[in-house]
Amino acid sequence: MLSTIRVNAEREGKVTLLKESSHNAPYKVIHYGSRHLHEHLELIMMSASPGIMDGDEIDITVNVHEGAHLKFFTQSFSKLHPMEKGAVQRTKVQVKKDGLYKFIPHPVTPFAKSIFKTVNEIHLDERATLIWGDIIASGRVHSGESFQFTRLHSVTRVYSNKKLVLLDNQLIEPGHQPLNSILFYERYTHQATLIYVSPFAAELKAELDEILTSQYEEITFGFTQCAPSAVMIRAMGNEGVMLYDWLSAMGQLCWEFTMHKQGLEEAEPEEEEKAPELQASEETPVAKKQPKRTGPKRVKKGVTAKDQAKELKAIPEAPTEEVLKEVFAEAVIEK
Template sequence: MNRVFNVETRAESTSQSSEQPARTSVLRVSFANPNGTTIIDNKYHTAPIKIAKAFPLDGQLGVIVMDVSPGLLDGDRYELEWTSGPDSHALITNQSYMKVHPSMPYGGSSMRQTFCLEENAIVEHMPEAMMLYKNAAFHNDAQVRLKSGSVWMQADVLCPGRTLRGEKFDYRCFRNELAVHYGDELIFSQRQRIEPAKQVITAPGCWEDMTHSATFFLFSDRVSRIHLEQLQAKLDSFEAPAGHSVIAGVSMTYRHGLSVMAASTAAWPLQQLMRELWSTARAGLLGKPPLRFLQG
């Protein structure tokens, strides 16, 4: 179903010296809808990231991103570019947790993703949780550009470390940025910086007793207060599993968007909540049923 791909794979250095220049790995994918079915129109990648699988989902296309390395090592930089043509509809996910490994004192790793959506294009970005190992330093940056009728939604979960190994907020620094443009207008911008050793993580208004956090974003000029009420109803009816508490809230953004923030004491309750919010948004905004193959 997919056209011929332009693919180039390049071996990357595995040296961990902080004096080495950053190792950049690239993935560029474009989606098109030439006859009512979304396909991959073009693709380019360099190791260790690539598209592992693409599969049809009743008119939309699902793609799974594979990282054939152990995860992001010190000095790694991932750049992913997603371009969605008019009326295309793509689901983007990955194979497993994104693991961010320790870095040297002045080192770190980063990932930058750009999503460019043409008229009436839809992108559902539903990656697995992010895991920050002890002494990790990571900068995560996402840029979204929307046009009339397009829809972008994303759910993500952040883990404080390998908690079963006793790691909890032992990473050095996490910077997280998201900017959303509608046409030429910046309609949303968020910047987050967490440095556990310099902050009182358990302070009121911070994490308090929580350890894991999650966000769900929905941006489109189709968004209205009806969708806010639908997501709020889902939050109100969500039952936290025994032994874990979940707190969450939803709000309208400045323009054309909804934002949900949630926290818990484990990743999997938040993953379940994100799936339910995603299903609610699909039904309310897109008129589509849940995608059961990702429903746990």
């Protein structure tokens, strides 16, 4: 089945609006919570299908126009069912001048004998910013299907001012690779990637050098400035939800940092309005004023990231978001 999704986000005044969207079954794109809750635009991609089937083709096109700010969410884990021929997903993103786009989807879970290829092509204009993530699981671990899929190929190309600045090409073939060895998954079951491409990349790298000073108990990660305008974070873990929460927190930190550098911090919403409920895997933001959360401490040796994720499972963004924002604010004040 061929499925297409198109999204156009444009800025009017201080507000980013959904100017055009189209989709066909089984996918749907709707506002994520109240459309009046933020100056930026938040959308969620939903699906009535149990997952991606053999022969499926998904084409996704996202256009973020000049000065527009878009956060694009997913509904749940992307399940890849057993296949003979395979499935493919193609994503094209265009972010215009001073635009900001954040997309951190739920993990991809390949079932036994699944075959999948995803190709992402992203073009950024001058002063545009991209926050892009992905998480690849080894399979249905608790069903004994770790690394039982046939092939998973993920290609991400990011262009800035028409120049290729980042290429992430991952080909995973469990039948031909020692995936539990060093330089592969090293006995972990999930891999997460966060890409930040922006004119503020070097400054973000300097902040991360100060913030990410401790390793997590159940996550191993590293980060590097892989180009003058690009920073990449790679993390390994054994739980998809935990990695998704952590990656979302890092993505939100990148968002807040970019807004700060652009001088466009948004005020907290004052209206009291509850957004419609969505699946428990990703809670919907609510406009009702909440007492300030103190947030958990960053996870250090002796405190597990798993316990931290369980404690704050209902928070819309990620468990360490408040802590990371506070640390970032302190770093800015000190400078």
